Each structure stands twice: as structure tokens, then as C-alpha cells.
Amino acid sequence: MSEKRKKPGAKRYLGVIIAGAAFLIFILILPTYREKSLSMMAYQAKTMLLVIPPIFVLLGLLDVWVPREKMIKFMGKGSGPKGSALAFLLGSFAAGPLYGAFPVAAVLMKKGAAFFNIMIFIGAWSTTKIPMLLFEMSALGKRFALSRLAIDIVGIVVIAWAMAAALGKEEIGKIYQNAESLE
Amino acid sequence: MDTIILYLAAGIGLGFSFFKDRKKTKSALQKALKAFEGILPQFLVVLILVAITLSVLDTATISRFLGTKSGIFGILAASVVGAITLIPGFIAFPAAAALLQNGAGSTQIAAFVSSLMMVGVVTLPMEMKHFGKRAAFIRNAFAFVFSLIAALFVGWVVGL
Secondary structure (H helix, E strand, O other): OOOOOOOOHHHHOHHHHHHHHHHHHHHHHOHHHHHHHHHHHHHHHHHHHHHHHHHHHHHHHHHHHOOHHHHHHOOEOOOHHHHHHHHHHHHHOOOOOHHHHHHHHHHHHHOOEOHHHHHHHHHHHHHOOHHHHHHHHHHHOHHHHHHHHHHHHHHHHHHHHHHHHHHHHHHHHHHHHHHHHOO | OHHHHHHHHHHHHHHHHHHHOHHHHHHHHHHHHHHHHHHHHHHHHHHHHHHHHHHHOOHHHHHHHHOHHHHHHHHHHHHHHHHHOOOOHHHHHHHHHHHHHOOOOHHHHHHHHHHHHHOOOOOHHHHHHHHOHHHHHHHHHHHHHHHHHHHHHHHHHHHO
């Protein structure tokens, strides 16, 4: 979970205040929509507040218990399927939005993880996170979530492979050099 | 339901964690709380926007633009919106579920969810900083095309 960019409270809630004001104006001007929008909001809030707490507990637990340092060691060149599987797990057990993965990827590159594994890691982070999968199952249905997971696993591997092929050794070398210079 | 599975998983995890290391468990809970507070503003904004949007758009309108019959245009529109927006999954899923219940098609919603997660137009500058321009562009292009394929697959499975 990224701790940077903590804006002060009032500023962070500015959007909420604006949206809330807009909502008030909306139901005052157009009372026909009042009932429907209020019941929609209550329903959404209820569902989300019911489902969100266990997800965040799971994310917190993963953050604390997954031994990142140890996993990174086994993701180097020639680590084979085991290294890729670890990269996949590392991404799937992560927390936070995709942009949180880029700095971690840079650290992985510095520590010598293979480029294919880095791309697997990025792919997994973006789309196969386990607490999110549970949430997706409850919101959109098991069939939806599990079929998406299945095709995503294929897609992650294909994209990683295609990236490594499309960029070529020289460009990948440059990316690694660039990662060294970051921070 | 599935919510019970979530609570069971969290409960069992917490139990194990507490048994093994109380301090770590405490910091996990603190992190959970902090993360929740972190998304709360966004969560509330989306909640309000969804309430307004879905009260104005009736089922017929939603299914015209995002329904099964909206076809390839609906799929493309949904994935473009997904690629551009930057919403965490726990906020997007309930909104997507609401759209589904109100007449959107599974393929279109899958296109939105997939490209939302894999493609990041807004975060492209950050990605370029770490991977360079070319790699970042290529990855997002691949991810966009793939999210269309994934959507077709999910739509097919759900419709079986």
C-alpha cells in the first residue's frame, strides 16, 4: 500500500463535497429522480459496506505476511517456471492500484529479476489480485469472475512473452539501466 | 452467499495471524483501516455519481448503449472508458454490478472491467518513467487488445 501523497483531509474530501452539493441540487431541481437515486445510493452503500471490510482485512494481512524480499531472490534469469510462478504470486498478493506496481518493478529489475518475470508481475498485479477476485465473485458472479481469471492468466503470459519479443535484448538492457538510475 | 466466504477467509486469516504474531496482526489491521480511509473520498464520489447516473438513465437507455445488442460499439466504448478511468476495483465492481442489473451486457461490462485493470492511460507517464516510452506504449496497446478478447471470452462463458 502506498503511503505517499497524503493530502490533508479537507482537500481530499473536496470532491465529495462538490459531488454531494451537486447531488442535493439535482434532487431539489428534479424531484422525480429523488426516490430512485436515494434508494440506489442506499442499496449501493449497503452492499459495499458489507463487502469491503473483510477485503481490506485480507489486504492488510497479505501486506504484513508476504515475504517480498525472499520471493524476489528467486526471480532471476534462468529461474524458469518457478521464478515466473513466484512473480505471479507476488503480483497477485499485492495491494493497491497498478501504478503502485511500477516502483516495485524497478526494485525487481535492480535485484536482477528477468524481464519476462517482471511483465508477469505487472500483469498479475493489474488483474489477478486475490481479495479482488473474491469481491468480483460476490459483485459480478462466480462465472464472470472465474472466466475472467482464467483468460487473464493466459493473457498475462502471452503479453509478457510478446513484450519480451517485441522489445528485444538491447531495449530491455536500456530499461534495466534506467531502473538502476531511478531513486 | 459469497460475502460469507469473504468473511470466513478474513476471519480465518485473522485468527491464524493473531495466533502467530499479535504485533503483525495489529499492524495489518491498521494498514487495512488506513487503506479504507484512503479510498473513502473516491468511494463516496463514485457512490453519488452512480446514484445520479442510474436514476436518470433507465434500463432501456443503458441497454441501448451497453446492452447485449449494443454489440461491438458497446464493447469498444466500455473498454475505452475503462482504459481512461482510474477507479479501484472495489469501487468499480459494485458500479459494474449495478449496470449489469440495469440492462448492460456481460461482454460490455467485462470489457470495461478488464481494460480498467490492465490499461492505464492516466498513469502512462508513470509507466514511461519506469519502462521507457516504447515499452509502456506497447504494453498498454497489448493490454487493450487483450481486454477485448477477454471480454468476448467472459461474455461467451457467462452466456453459456
